[in-house]
Amino acid sequence: MSARIQSAAGILGLALLVLWAGEDLYRSSLLVTMLTYALIALGMYVPFVLAGSLSLSYSAYAATGGYAVAIGSAHAGWPLWLGMLVAPPVAAAIAVVLGAATIRLSGFYLGAVTLLFAEAFIQLLGNLDVTGGPSGIIGLPLLSFGGWEPSPFQVVLMATVLTGLLAFALDRLRRSPWGVVVRASREVPIAVDTAGVSVSLLNLVALGVGAAIASLGGALFTAYVGAVNPETFSVNVIFLAVFMPLIGGIGSPWGAVLGAVIVVDLTLNVDALSSSGTLLVSLSVLVILVLFPRGVLGFAGTLGRAGTALLTKRGVRA
Amino acid sequence: MTNPQLWIAVVENGCFFALLGLAFYFNLTGAGFFNFAIGAIAMASAFVGSWLVTEHGLSRPLAGLVGVLGAILIGAVMELAVVRPVQARGEGELSALVAVGASLFAIIQLCGLFLGHEARPGQPVWTTPPFSLGSARIGSTVVPLVAITAVLFTAAYLALQHTRLGRLTRAIGNDTEAARVLGLPINTARLLSFAAAGLIAALAGITFAGRSGVSPDNALHWTITGFLALVIGGTGTVWAPLLGGALLALANVFIPFYFGGDVLAYGLVVVALLFFAFRPEGVFAPRVRV
Numbered sequence: 001m002s003a004r005i006q007s008a009a010g011i012l013g014l015a016l017l018v019l020w021a022g023e024d025l026y027r028s029s030l031l032v033t034m035l036t037y038a039l040i041a042l043g044m045y046v047p048f049v050l051a052g053s054l055s056l057s058y059s060a061y062a063a064t065g066g067y068a069v070a071i072g073s074a075h076a077g078w079p080l081w082l083g084m085l086v087a088p089p090v091a092a093a094i095a096v097v098l099g100a101a102t103i104r105l106s107g108f109y110l111g112a113v114t115l116l117f118a119e120a121f122i123q124l125l126g127n128l129d130v131t132g133g134p135s136g137i138i139g140l141p142l143l144s145f146g147g148w149e150p151s152p153f154q155v156v157l158m159a160t161v162l163t164g165l166l167a168f169a170l171d172r173l174r175r176s177p178w179g180v181v182v183r184a185s186r187e188v189p190i191a192v193d194t195a196g197v198s199v200s201l202l203n204l205v206a207l208g209v210g211a212a213i214a215s216l217g218g219a220l221f222t223a224y225v226g227a228v229n230p231e232t233f234s235v236n237v238i239f240l241a242v243f244m245p246l247i248g249g250i251g252s253p254w255g256a257v258l259g260a261v262i263v264v265d266l267t268l269n270v271d272a273l274s275s276s277g278t279l280l281v282s283l284s285v286l287v288i289l290v291l292f293p294r295g296v297l298g299f300a301g302t303l304g305r306a307g308t309a310l311l312t313k314r315g316v317r318a
Numbered sequence: 319m320t321n322p323q324l325w326i327a328v329v330e331n332g333c334f335f336a337l338l339g340l341a342f343y344f345n346l347t348g349a350g351f352f353n354f355a356i357g358a359i360a361m362a363s364a365f366v367g368s369w370l371v372t373e374h375g376l377s378r379p380l381a382g383l384v385g386v387l388g389a390i391l392i393g394a395v396m397e398l399a400v401v402r403p404v405q406a407r408g409e410g411e412l413s414a415l416v417a418v419g420a421s422l423f424a425i426i427q428l429c430g431l432f433l434g435h436e437a438r439p440g441q442p443v444w445t446t447p448p449f450s451l452g453s454a455r456i457g458s459t460v461v462p463l464v465a466i467t468a469v470l471f472t473a474a475y476l477a478l479q480h481t482r483l484g485r486l487t488r489a490i491g492n493d494t495e496a497a498r499v500l501g502l503p504i505n506t507a508r509l510l511s512f513a514a515a516g517l518i519a520a521l522a523g524i525t526f527a528g529r530s531g532v533s534p535d536n537a538l539h540w541t542i543t544g545f546l547a548l549v550i551g552g553t554g555t556v557w558a559p560l561l562g563g564a565l566l567a568l569a570n571v572f573i574p575f576y577f578g579g580d581v582l583a584y585g586l587v588v589v590a591l592l593f594f595a596f597r598p599e600g601v602f603a604p605r606v607r608v
Contacts, residue, residue, distance in 0.1 A: 235538060
């Protein structure tokens, strides 16, 4: 499936989701959860899929976004949108500092230390007065822009546009010269280093960009529900964020968005699955890793190519 | 640090962490792979064993046997059905790491879905009556943990150093490609290393759960703890996880005692960062003849 078709299908899919949610508050909150996870998964896509660096601190970056919105509003009287603007640079700074401290690590070592960092960070949030301790911060005002308070539907629409734009931008970035170099650094780091491009610096930039995007997910969720606490960003968020691009397909950032939609639907929306949704997700990841390593999008592309080949063959015979 | 009861806790925790580290060591030696599902296998063995005893009235030895056999089976299935096909595609360690992460997550969810997420009392197969040693009280699981640790480490040392299968396992772990070229039975050795790791993890989990119970939430923490015990101890000798486990247990007992429980989480990050950054090969590094 070409990148253009994937982008077009992704935009169409998001538009259909907005229409499906409409003014229904349950569906809107479900869609916001999907978009939150999509943003976290898109954030993880940059270092994980592009740069091949498995940092597992993404619950911490999402929490940074959520708490930037909540603390800014509750303690400084900021409008929520200002917190959403502050969150990405703060999360990026944290990611770069952590990335610099773990610059020599990769694979299992990087995964373990970043997971420990995420757990410690969430624990820290539960211990500080400014974050409201274990109960967090509740009762945030509604999102407003200079006196204009968008309706829940308009908030969902804006969040959908933001997610779509970021997925589109990341897809362009993936195919840009910078994206090509980052992907090359994942496969042949020594060659890239030899060519005069610092792989360490590339990794730091990828980590910073990813953390900034993930923080928007936390900020969006907090702004929509008007509350945040440390439990919002548990370790499960990290696992699900890793699984989403794999389920949707690692060949394109749209796969991360598709993965988020599938995972949230399975775990929260399908009544028949109830509590087994998360189990189904993890088993799906195993099946996909073993049998369909390109995910749903990759499988759809394979089917599409097979169908095209079949039609072409018939056309030639006719 | 003069409180003897704290040192008993260090011994107990240290043995458990060391056993988890030993399970990691077996996987690393035999397959060149960190099996991040070790904590989940240990948890599942103890959790299922407890469920069989409390809900179905099975005797502890029988429930323990089911837990151990189940762990061996999980280890073998993971190698055959998950790790081997993913690694065979040659996509590097990242895909395999995600695969074992998904396995860990799946085991946690399976236990939670079918047996509940609430903590269960541990049902160790072997306990001793509590007794006092000076001013310290020795709980019912301390002696079994120390004994099992001593037996498993000694057995692991003898098996890896003095048997044909052990030498074969080490050869494959050191250089899989060279072993493949030489025609050594790589797949068999890998399968055995995963099964052995499952066995060790199960014995550790079942015995340690007798102290403070077990719940699916323990799995990830136990995985990280075992991994840290191996990384701190190093991979140069089979005894290395014992030292790593002991050092980790010292931190786990004394940091919360002197600085509060919250500081432990921050302390672990610092310890991991320092070791990974400056001594990733651990205290005991493999000696290479050049």
